[in-house]
Amino acid sequence: MASNDRNRSFVRIGIKFCGGCNPEFDRGSMANRIVEVLKGKAKVVSLQEGEVDCVIAIQGCPTACADLDPFSDLLVYRITSEEEVVRFVNRVVKGLFP
DSSP, X not given: OOGGGTTOOSEEEEEEEOOOOOTTSOHHXXXXXXXXXXXXXXXXXXXXXXXXXXXXXXXXXXXXXXXXGXXXXXXXXXXXXXXXXXXXXXXXXXXXXX
8 A cells, every 4th residue: 555545535446347248237327326325435546547445346237248457456345236336335334345
């Protein structure tokens, strides 16, 4: 962790999307909702460019087929439904992260 981040009050989140085989699940909308609700509590960071505290894998069905192997050393939250979005957001808002 960088020294200027030691006293930060936000969670750094990386977002991974599945391939989108289920057109009824709007992955982009889910990601935007998470970002909006967690404004001030969380910051989305590029998985290629920055250190993250966790990865949220937004996947359109319970099969959850996105390749998460590159994140095996990180905390990964799988989001496959609206209910899982609510659970993840509540954890962060209530300070129950990770």
